[in-house]
Structures are given as structure tokens and as C-alpha cells.
Amino acid sequence: EIVMTQSPATLSVSPGERATLSCRASQSVSSNLAWYQQKPGQAPRLLIYATSARATGIPARFSGSGSGTEFTLTISSLQSEDFAVYYCQQYIKWPRTFGQGTNVEL
């Protein structure tokens, strides 16, 4: 299976700062990469699919980039509601696999 590795495990940032999260795949997933946000006690929410396409209702401060095996999620100016855990996921092959998550904290 394709192993997804996220870094860092925890990212400490202040509101208004830029956050950059990384995701690496053990083999190429082309552009079949998604990002999800999960807040405590809530279900995950799709943020980004196809590496860089924002899901419906997702603010423009969220952007995705990369291809092949290296991907990045950037939050341009962190808002208080953005503190959460972020997961990347590949969907080019079965089984779908997730990274272990990056906790973006204050």
C-alpha cells in the first residue's frame, strides 16, 4: 500500500501567520491527493482535492500544491477557526491511505 507521511506532527503558529504543511507519498500518486481538516469532536471536512482544487465553501486562504510524491498545504493567514488537525490522503490506489496528521496549534 502507499504510505503517506506528514510533517511536522505539530505546528505551532500564531493567528495571522502562514502555515505550511507537508505530505509525502511512498510512490507517485500523480495529482490524486486530498487534504482534510478535523476539529475536536467533529467529523473531518474535505478542504482540497486533486492536489490544488478547493472544495465547496473553502476559503481562498487554503491552497494546495505539489505532484507525484511531494505535496504542500498552505494556509496563508491563520484564523482562529483554522486550529485543527489536517490529514492528507491519496486516492489513486486501493487501499485509500491517510497521513498520520498534522496538529496546527496556537
Add this chain to the structure above:
Amino acid sequence: QVQLVESGGGLVKPGGSLRLSCAVSGVSFSDYYMSWVRQAPGKGLEWVSYISSSTGLTTYADSVKGRFTISGDNAKKSLYLQMNSLRVEDTAVYYCARDEGSEPLNCWGQGTLVTVSS
């Protein structure tokens, strides 16, 4: 507005069975593409199973293959996960989600907790 509501979770002994349901509203269910994803307490996300009604494809994580069965009912607009031979390590919140190839896991339910313990 699409809404997914899971039910059927609870406490079960190792070796026991449970059937989870996911009721879908706000969207047609004549063709559906759905996954189950689980999250053990304090852990990350694990994809469990997928079904496509149009192709008949079902697929499973190795950790549940041969024990879990995914299915759907167009008339009842519901997705199911039959879980047999449950293990302690199956303890998790189980989410159903719409899983369309072009936009994966784009809508999630609130989850239902399954606890496997003696």
C-alpha cells in the same frame, strides 16, 4: 443539502457482530459511491471500505477483509456496514462519506462509536 446520518454503533463483545447504517438525504441515491472511514480513540483516520453502485465494486482494507461487508439500498437511501468477528482493535468512531472519484470523501456523517470490549 446533503446529509449523512450514521447509526447502529454500540458496545459489543469480541467475536460479536454489529450492523452500521448510514441514512442519506438531500441527494439522489440511485447511483452512489460511498466509503466507511474509522478513527480509533485519539488516533488518525483509517479508510475501511468502499462501494460503487454503478460498477458493483466493493473493496476493503486488509484489516477488515473477510469480516466486514459493505452494501447499499437505493430504495431506503441507506449504506450499511455489516461487521462480524469484531476485535478489540475495531473500536473506533465509524464515519460514512460520499466518495466520488473526482472529489473524494466530500461529505461526511457525524460518526457512530463502536466499542469492542469484554
